[in-house]
Amino acid sequence: MVRRFWCDAAACGRKIFAERFSDEVLPTFARRTSRLEQIVHHLGLALGGRPGAGLAQRLMLPVSRDTLLRVIRRRATTHSYSLSVIGIDDFAWRRNHRYGTLVCDLERRRIVALLPDREQATAQTWLKMNGSIRIRADLCDVDLTRRAAHRRRMEPIG
Known part of the structure; x- marks a missing residue:
């Protein structure tokens, strides 16, 4: 008190x-x-x-x-170390209304970034800003057609 x-x-x-x-x-x-x-x-x-x-x-x-x-x-806004292995997944800001993209560091098991939407361009921009990434894990919980389209459009790293 x-x-x-x-x-x-x-x-x-x-x-x-x-x-x-x-x-x-x-x-x-x-x-x-x-x-x-x-x-x-x-x-x-x-x-x-x-x-x-x-x-x-x-x-x-x-x-x-x-x-x-x-x-x-x-x-989840700040990290002061270089990223080398990340996982990318989507999540709901509000279920059935707004979705975002979750980026996590798989080595340290920490959330690195929450991107405002699920758009390809947003993820590409974020990946270009963080150039030290060597390995990127695939999307986990999205439908098969969107996952396949995402794989085709993502640039290979390294």
Whole structure:
């Protein structure tokens, strides 16, 4: 529980002050502690949006499915190492409405990028920007016609 302090000075521009914590425990203006943020991130990675939100509610962590996906997106934005083996798959931002492309590092088992759509040009642009990739895994959960078309159009690497 965060303690709040009130200032009695008339010239003070701020009337209410909140207790500050170290950034390891609670980053400034954060709604969740670093530990809870990590738990929410792992729930989102393991279960996804709707199932993760259901389990979180049973664990008394009030997070929505959109929050789980936002936390995953926020943590998946940066990587400081060169990629050599990646996997590409599609996923649903919202089922039956909007789909995106998921790029993950298969050596480190981490999500590297979430591309905004499933278009071929978007994936090609991302692959050209990351030129150190040697091995690319095939798409996993798409229909056979789209997978075959994707194989024909992708440039060979290396």
